[in-house]
Amino acid sequence: MKKRIHDIDLFRKYPHDVQLELFQNLLDKAKNTEWGKQYGYGDGLSVREFQERVPISTYEDLYPYFERVMKGEQNLLWPTKIEWFSKSSGTTNARSKFIPVSPESLEDCHYKGGKDMLSIYVNLYPDTKLFTGKGLSIGGSHHPSELNDKVSCGDVSAVIMQNLPMWAEAMRTPPLKVALMDKWEEKIEKMVELTPAENVTSMSGVPTWTYLLLKRILEVTGKSNMLEVWPNLELFTHGAVAFGPYRQLFKEIIPTDKMNYLEVYNASEGFFGIQDQAGTEDEMLLMLDYGVYYEFIPMDQFNEEMPQTLTLDQVELGKNYALVISTNAGLWRYKIGDTIRFTNLSPYRIKISGRTKHFINAFGEEVIVENAEAAIIQACKVTGAVISNFTAAPVYMESGKRGCHEWLIEFEQEPDSLERFTQELDGKLREVNSDYDAKRQNDLALQPPIVHAAPRGTFMNWLRHKGKLGGQNKVPRLSNSREHLEEIMQVSNL
Structure with missing residues (x-):
């Protein structure tokens, strides 16, 4: 963990060098894919040439490729085998979105983000007793694709849990077969039955669902607050929705100033940010070495036919930008639908300001x-x-x-x-x-x-x-x- 803090400090100090090297590696890796050949990734493109050649993509633009991969084709957008798709969060429409998860994005983005979150937390709180107990997490579920039973689809949390190494699985609760149950209300009741007996020191999840679980635990156990259930609870890692409106709810059922809250920016498309300072509330360090190359569309240009995209060295404080990413799962200049603004430029820290459609x-x-x-x-x-x-x-x-x-x-x-x-x-x-x-x-x-x-x-x-x-x-x-x-x-x- 100490070694990783050193690596994080490197991209804090040299953000543009790290992003440029990552950009070149992404293009080199994908140069022999169908997409890479179409746009000349093997030509040694500069960032400017890349922006001129490669169109900004929406989900609808890339879906024909995703569908072909789900049906069994490979080497279309990314060279390594894609066997997992994560269901995109943030939509309540009947039509779900499924985002490819490559082995590299799983290992070098999602898992790396989880490990970095722990590294940053331990660095902030060196006297932590986090590892004396278990971490509680509420996962989603996954299932074989309707197009191909050799490909699995599900919530990003379920994809991550299903592929966790044995040592990580041993540190969490509830058991995997419960965490991945697809009937939500049955899952909650099973978690209420099993988890109060554990020594839970940390939780991770969406504030809405986590709070509902904790309230149900208090109802069933008859306890007045969660410290009577888990006296060593010290951390809640949260994401997906802003925590501000929920802060008071959690203070009331976890009534201690020793409880810590850490925000992360983890989506189906990748892991992008981690709160790296104590008490900053919603401000996160932009993680620059996760196989994600970032571009930003100023929101006053978002609806233009050919909006200008900015690179990291061109952004300004306080302005709203739509996030555009190119990733080690084959998402190329992809608009993920989130808007962010920069709160600091050295190092680069961000706040999520909303959704492009909300x-x-x-x-x-x-x-x-x-x-x-x-x-x-x-x-x-x-x-x-x-x-x-x-x-x-x-x-x-x-x-x-x-x-x-x-x-x-x-x-x-x-x-x-x-x-x-x-x-x-x-x-x-x-x-x-x-x-x-x-x-x-x-x-x-x-x-x-x-x-x-x-x-x-x-x-x-x-x-x-x-x-x-x-x-x-x-x-x-x-x-x-x-x-x-x-x-x-x-x-x-x-």
């Missing part, structure tokens, strides 16, 4: 997920509320009426006043987003937001209805259409 811009207000979460946190702080989930969408102008935003929020603890909660939410949005503020001036284009308190279990019921319980599935925070909001409100009879 925003509200019905009236030119350009509200992104990061704005919404900041507003939720502020409103909760002032009114004593604690939330478990939320979503929002626009109310469009009609018959001369002005528009507004409509929020559906499931409270774990109700605010002292829903009216004051709404005012604080609106005020914080105006503070952090000048476009929203301009539209709210004198109720010119936007009326004050409408906030509904959803009955307990509303979002879970909706996810169950969509067949999206567990794994890395999550509720879309913002949408420019009313489809999700109206479906969820229908479930909650609002």
Whole structure:
């Protein structure tokens, strides 16, 4: 672990050299693939030539290649054999996305990220007792592809767990056969049965699902908080959704200042970031030697037909960028759908600011997920509320009426006043987003937001209805259409 910290320090100091060497290695490795031959990877391309020759890709662009690999063809996008596909998180649509996972991406990206997370944690907290107990993780599930039973598909967590070495499997709970159960509610009950007897020192997972598991454990055991179940619990490694709105929930059921929280940026497409400083909340070191070459599209150019992409040495602080990656699994100039902004340039640290498809811009207000979460946190702080989930969408102008935003929020603890909660939410949005503020001036284009308190279990019921319980599935925070909001409100009879 100490040796790896030295390697991390190297890419902190020499980020551009590390990325350039990685870029050249990726092209050299893939030069004899179908894709590599098509775009002349064997010509010794510079970054600029690569950007000029190779198109920016969406999932739909690359899907014909993915489908051929799932049917058994190889050496199309990447030279080594692809036998695993991870189901893309972040979508509640009926159509799932499946991302190729190569042996290199598994070993040099996903596993490396997990090991680095431990290395960074131990470096931050050298007196840790983490390794005296087990790590609890809630996985998804996997199954043979419908196109080819020799290829397996599933949540990235399930792909990782299924391929863990024996020594790593011995350090985690619950047993693999439980962790990979495909029926979410049965899995939770089995975990509640088995894990309280273990000495759990750490947890990893999506905050939403982890919290639901912990609440169920407390219900069954009759304990008042998780320290009565696992007295040596000290770390929760979380990702997939912003932790800010959940922080108070976890503080209430793990009531100790000694509990540590570490954010990671791990997706189906790769492992990209790790929180490397104590107490920074959501700010992560961009990991530069994981077989991922990064480019960035400024969000003001995102919808252009041929947007300019920036390399790492061209980015600026505080601006929102759409992430574009080329990887050791054969994703070439691939838009993964996330937006990030840089909080530091030496070393490069980032915050996830949202999704390219999850925003509200019905009236030119350009509200992104990061704005919404900041507003939720502020409103909760002032009114004593604690939330478990939320979503929002626009109310469009009609018959001369002005528009507004409509929020559906499931409270774990109700605010002292829903009216004051709404005012604080609106005020914080105006503070952090000048476009929203301009539209709210004198109720010119936007009326004050409408906030509904959803009955307990509303979002879970909706996810169950969509067949999206567990794994890395999550509720879309913002949408420019009313489809999700109206479906969820229908479930909650609002």
